[in-house]
Amino acid sequence: MAINLKALTDKEARFVGGHRLCAGCNEGTIVRQVLLAASDYEVAVLNATGCLEVTTSVYPYSSWKVPWLHEAFENAAAAASGAEAAYKALKRFGELPADKKIKFIAFGGDGGTYDIGLQALSGALERGHSFLYVLLDNEAYMNTGIQRSSSTPPYAWTTTSPVGAAIPGKVQPKKNIVEIVAAHGVPYVATASPSHYIDLMNKVQKALSYEGPTFLAVYSNCNRGHRNPTELSIAVSRMAVETNYWPLYEIEQGKYKITYKPRQPKPIEEWLKMQGRFAHLLKPESKPLVEQLQKWIDEKWELLQKKEEFSKTL
Amino acid sequence: MKVALETNQLMAFAMKQIEPHVVAAYPITPSTEVVQEFSQYVANGDVRTEFVAVESEHSAMSACLAASLAGARVMTATASQGLAFMWEMLHIASASRAPIVTIVANRALSAPINIHGDHSDAMGARDTGWIQLWAESAQEAYDNVIQAIRIGEDPRVRFPVLVNYDGFTTSHAVETVEVLEDEEVRKFIGSFPRPEVNFLNIEKPASFGVLALQDYYMEFKRAQAEAYKNVKPVVLEVAEAYAKLTGRKYGLIEEYKLEDADVVLVAMNSAAGTAKETVDKLRQAGKKVGVLKIRLFRPFPIEEVASALKGAKAVVVMDRAYTYGGPAGPLFCDIAAALTNVAQRPLLGNVVAGLGGRDITMEHVEHMFNLGYKALERGSFEPLVTWVGVRE
Numbered sequence: 001m002a003i004n005l006k007a008l009t010d011k012e013a014r015f016v017g018g019h020r021l022c023a024g025c026n027e028g029t030i031v032r033q034v035l036l037a038a039s040d041y042e043v044a045v046l047n048a049t050g051c052l053e054v055t056t057s058v059y060p061y062s063s064w065k066v067p068w069l070h071e072a073f074e075n076a077a078a079a080a081s082g083a084e085a086a087y088k089a090l091k092r093f094g095e096l097p098a099d100k101k102i103k104f105i106a107f108g109g110d111g112g113t114y115d116i117g118l119q120a121l122s123g124a125l126e127r128g129h130s131f132l133y134v135l136l137d138n139e140a141y142m143n144t145g146i147q148r149s150s151s152t153p154p155y156a157w158t159t160t161s162p163v164g165a166a167i168p169g170k171v172q173p174k175k176n177i178v179e180i181v182a183a184h185g186v187p188y189v190a191t192a193s194p195s196h197y198i199d200l201m202n203k204v205q206k207a208l209s210y211e212g213p214t215f216l217a218v219y220s221n222c223n224r225g226h227r228n229p230t231e232l233s234i235a236v237s238r239m240a241v242e243t244n245y246w247p248l249y250e251i252e253q254g255k256y257k258i259t260y261k262p263r264q265p266k267p268i269e270e271w272l273k274m275q276g277r278f279a280h281l282l283k284p285e286s287k288p289l290v291e292q293l294q295k296w297i298d299e300k301w302e303l304l305q306k307k308e309e310f311s312k313t314l
Numbered sequence: 315m316k317v318a319l320e321t322n323q324l325m326a327f328a329m330k331q332i333e334p335h336v337v338a339a340y341p342i343t344p345s346t347e348v349v350q351e352f353s354q355y356v357a358n359g360d361v362r363t364e365f366v367a368v369e370s371e372h373s374a375m376s377a378c379l380a381a382s383l384a385g386a387r388v389m390t391a392t393a394s395q396g397l398a399f400m401w402e403m404l405h406i407a408s409a410s411r412a413p414i415v416t417i418v419a420n421r422a423l424s425a426p427i428n429i430h431g432d433h434s435d436a437m438g439a440r441d442t443g444w445i446q447l448w449a450e451s452a453q454e455a456y457d458n459v460i461q462a463i464r465i466g467e468d469p470r471v472r473f474p475v476l477v478n479y480d481g482f483t484t485s486h487a488v489e490t491v492e493v494l495e496d497e498e499v500r501k502f503i504g505s506f507p508r509p510e511v512n513f514l515n516i517e518k519p520a521s522f523g524v525l526a527l528q529d530y531y532m533e534f535k536r537a538q539a540e541a542y543k544n545v546k547p548v549v550l551e552v553a554e555a556y557a558k559l560t561g562r563k564y565g566l567i568e569e570y571k572l573e574d575a576d577v578v579l580v581a582m583n584s585a586a587g588t589a590k591e592t593v594d595k596l597r598q599a600g601k602k603v604g605v606l607k608i609r610l611f612r613p614f615p616i617e618e619v620a621s622a623l624k625g626a627k628a629v630v631v632m633d634r635a636y637t638y639g640g641p642a643g644p645l646f647c648d649i650a651a652a653l654t655n656v657a658q659r660p661l662l663g664n665v666v667a668g669l670g671g672r673d674i675t676m677e678h679v680e681h682m683f684n685l686g687y688k689a690l691e692r693g694s695f696e697p698l699v700t701w702v703g704v705r706e
């Protein structure tokens with residue numbers, strides 16, 4: 001099941017250029033990687049309202065060479081439920097060939113996943129619909145202009161968590177969506193980053209090998225919102241992994257496995273300093289905040305390793 | 315075949331006969347039993363339907379829409395807050411030309427919270443682009459839901475349909491109803507006319523729910539507006555075919571003793587029955603009164619309404635909902651608009667009654683007709699809107 005990059009380059013692209021994603025946006029890269037990894041399957045794509053949706057379906061153009069459906073912001077998972085229900089019913093009624101295999105893949109941003117779409121996602125996970133939900137986590141509402149979400153990291157600047165003399169950006173923690181999804185008991189949950197594309201594509205294939213709901217949380221740099229040069233977008237994603245801010249791991253049938261361990265994890269400053277949204281943290285007086293962030297990351301990493309160790313005993 | 319069932323159970327029975335591919339629904343009083351009874355048919359293996367017990371009405375309509383665009387025949391049921399919660403998706407479903415049939419046991423909207431019948435829910439959905447059929451009785455609700463499938467799915471139409479009947483007054487009433495055999499229903503509705511462009515057509519992939527900005531949005535909406543012109547003739551065609559099958563004939567409106575009526579009351583759903591009884595009583599006392607019942611509320615049958623009311627001297631429109639801060643009740647505004655270009659307009663007045671399940675009695679209806687007679691004496695309705703059956 002290992003990814004054969006050479007073989008994949010011969011596959012016809014199912015997400016094509018001409019879309020209006022910003023230069024340097026990670027989303028197009030991630031979607032191409034996901035759909036390439038899914039190339040053994042016929043797929044139908046659902047898309048929550050967001051950057052990916054508005055930039056790839058500007059009438060009369062479309063970047064999608066697979067069936068694609070956008071309904072609204074909060075309901076990609078509910079739409080996936082309906083599409084999958086129709087697929088099952090039409091087979092049962094004999095109106096779709098019994099051997100027809102379609103995989104449903106839903107894409108949503110952090111707004112559509114952590115926040116406004118959390119209920120629909122939870123419902124679909126609990127009901128056990130067979131679909132892969134891919135979270136494109138750029139850590140704020142980028143489509144409406146960089147407003148904070150529950151995925152925005154602590155102390156990040158956004159337009160609704162501005163940095164001021166009284167408040168240093170977002171003061172709340174980042175919600176742990178991976179654990180929330182995993183708590184539904186679904187067969188496969190993983191994190192990924194476009195910088196580690198073999199890992200990402202392997203995880204897509206693993207997810208698609210399961211019947212039932214699966215979830216892939218992908219870190220997605222947004223150079224407009226994170227305030228970094230366009231050419232560094234993959235480098236920022238890589239640094240998120242190398243600092244253990246965004247560890248790469250999977251929870252397969254309840255068992256944790258870290259799929260990439262940085263040899264020497266970099267200090268969080270290395271990632272912070274690449275992005276203008278953290279510029280205020282680089283001032284000497286912000287040192288306690290950076291230390292707090294580092295502590296949070298270290299503790300998270302420690303706990304993850306313990307979960308991995310414990311999983312080996314299961 | 316005759317059956318005696320609660321209307322909600324009857325609706326579930328109709329759904330069993332229709333056997334849609336997908337039902338995605340969330341329970342809400344007073345339509346809960348529709349979903350509940352239907353899930354029993356699914357559990358018993360009486361239908362092959364995929365039943366999705368979603369976690370909210372918003373997700374119910376979202377799932378229904380995706381299933382419909384995937385080429386499935388789709389139904390759901392809701393009421394009140396549930397329909398209100400679907401509101402965003404109602405617009406998207408109609409603009410996506412998804413012929414979903416939604417059964418609504420009409421109920422008041424919060425606040426204060428109230429589980430009983432009025433028309434606030436469906437009136438809140440009147441600009442969402444859904445076809446709306448309304449029913450006076452269990453029999454009409456049954457007949458409407460069978461016809462709704464064929465109306466909505468007609469390739470000339472392809473719009474979703476709300477099938478309305480009053481919460482509790484009708485939803486929980488047991489009536490003896492004439493029903494069709496399963497085979498007759500399936501033959502009447504036919505198989506789902508699946509468009510070639512559908513979400514499960516991998517071979518010819520299409521993008522649904524695209525972005526259209528200043529350069530194209532208005533053409534999309536103009537095309538949608540144009541398509542409603544096809545609805546009325548199809549509703550009448552389907553009614554004709556249904557009459558051949560059952561002997562029960564429906565129109566867009568029902569005219570009750572209007573030929574020589576001086577004062578006409580316009581009503582919808584169960585109150586139309588009370589109004590007809592009252593007309594019979596008042597006619598015995600020599601009063602020339604009649605009732606106009608609206609069956610097809612959306613698209614609104616302007617010409618038929620204008621023609622039915624043009625001989626009347628005074629028209630009282632009964633609303634079981636209100637437009638707060640608006641000129642009058644929602645049905646009144648439509649009736650008034652329908653009469654705009656009628657040369658000799660009757661006097662027009664509005665009554666608001668039966669909110670939150672407040673009974674509408676024959677005495678109330680008699681009072682409504684009297685308001686019409688008073689207006690004829692005075693030359694106008696003063697005030698334009700009168701609340702009936704309320705402690706002021």
